[in-house]
Amino acid sequence: MYEELRKLxxxxxxxxxxxxxxxxRRVLVRSRDHIIFQQKGYVIVQEDNGLFDALPMLHIAxxxxxxxxx
Numbered sequence: 705m706y707e708e709l710r711k712l713x714x715x716x717x718x719x720x721x722x723x724x725x726x727x728x729r730r731v732l733v734r735s736r737d738h739i740i741f742q743q744k745g746y747v748i749v750q751e752d753n754g755l756f757d758a759l760p761m762l763h764i765a766x767x768x769x770x771x772x773x774x
Contacts, residue, residue: 705764706743712767713739719769723747726763 712721713736722730731749733739741747747759 708767721769724766726765731757
């Protein structure tokens with residue numbers, strides 16, 4: 705998952721994406737400035753209101769660039 709995150713962040717033109725957790729929860733990464741991560745441990749995503757989500761790397765199920773369809 706680390707490599708997939710790195711590729712999404714290193715693209716020339718950043719495209720916002722979602723991190724989906726094993727619980728089904730989805731967290732939007734709006735820009736490169738909204739995420740901090742290391743190869744192990746946690747991914748930290750900042751929301752627009754200044755709060756942070758600490759997401760355990762082991763519980764990230766997938767990454768997607770689209771909204772879920774109903």
